[in-house]
Amino acid sequence: MNMSRHGYMVQIASNRLAQVGFALILLVAAIAFIGPLVSPHTHSEFVGTPYGLPTDGAPLGTDNLGRDVLSRVMHGGQDLVWMAFCATLLGLALGTAMGLSAAFFKGWTETVLMRVVELKLAFPSIVFALLFVTMLGPSKGLLTIVVGVSQAPSVARVMRGVAMDVVRQEYVQWARSVGMRAWRVLWAEVLPNTTSPLLVEFGLRMMWSISLLAGLSFLGYGIQPPAADWGLMVNENRNALSVQPFAVLAPIVLIALFSIGCNLFAEGVTRAIGRTGGTE
Secondary structure, three states, rough: OOOOHHHHHHHHHOOHHHHHHHHHHHHHHHHHHHHHOOOOOOOOOOOOOOOOOOOOOOOOEEOOOOOEEHHHHHHOOHHHHHHHHHHHHHHHHHHHHHHHHHHHHHHHHHHHHHHHHHHHHHHOHHHHHHHHHHHOOOOOHHHHHHHOOOOHHHHHHHHHHHHHHHHHHHHHHHHHHHOOOOOHHHHHHHHHHHHHHHHHHHHHHHHHHHHHHHHHHHHOOOOOOOOOOOOHHHHHHHOOOOOOOHHHHHHHHHHHHHHHHHHHHHHOOOOOOOOOOOOO
16 A cells, blocks of 8 residues: 555645646536525526527526526536436446456456446447437436446446456455455455545546436436426527527536536546555
8 A cells, every 4th residue: 555545635635636626516516506596587487588688687698488598507507416426426336346346256257247348338328328218218317327327337447457456465365365255355455445546437427427417418318398407408599509699608618617627636636646656
C-alpha cells in the first residue's frame, strides 16, 4: 500500500482540476434541487406567447407553448441529476462486483463474467436502453436501472484490471489461507484498495449517465411531457432555435457544465493518483 486512503483524499482535494470539477457539479446540482423552490413560475404555467423573446416577467423568454424558459430550466434538472447519480451508483456497484469477482475467483467465474461483459459491450448503450424502454415504457425507475446496467460492463473491465494486482498481494493471500470467507476478503481487503480507481470511474460514469439520460429524453424515450427536463426542452424547442435560442441553449449549457464538471473531477482524481503512486 503506497499511501493511506486519507493521503489520497488530501491529494484529490488539493488538485485544481478536481476542485473545479466538483464545484461545477455542485453548481448544477444546486440549480436542479434549489431551483424549483425559488423559480418565478411553475414549470407548466403559461406566461406569454410561444417563443416570446426575453421580458421582465420571463428573463429567458418563453418556449414552444408560452411557458417561462427560466422556470422550466430551474425545474428541469432535478430528475436528471438524481437519476444520473443513482444510475452511476448502480453501475459502479454491479461493475465492481463483477470485476472483483472475476479477478478473485478466476476460472469459470472469470470466463462467464467477462463473456457477459463483452456481449453487452457489443451493443451501444443508447440501443440497449431503447430496447427496454420501448418494451416496458419510459418510467423513471426503469430508465435509472437500464442506464446503470449499461454502465456496469465498462466498470467491470476496469475494476478487474485493478483487482488483478490487489488479489496477488500477501495480505489477500494470507486472508484466504486462514479460511476467511470469500465475500469478506473481497469486502475487507480487496475493495478498500481499489477506491481510488473507483473515484475516477464515478466521475466518468456520471458524465455518461447524464448524457445518456438527456439523450433519451431528447429522443422522446426519457422524461415525458409536460414535465420539465433539460433534454426534453432541447427537443421541444429546437425548431425555433433561430427565433428563441434561449429555450435550447439554457438546458444545453447546464447539461454541458455537469458533464464537464464530472470529466474534470475524474481527470483531477487521475492526476492526483498518478502523483501519489497509483493504487493503494
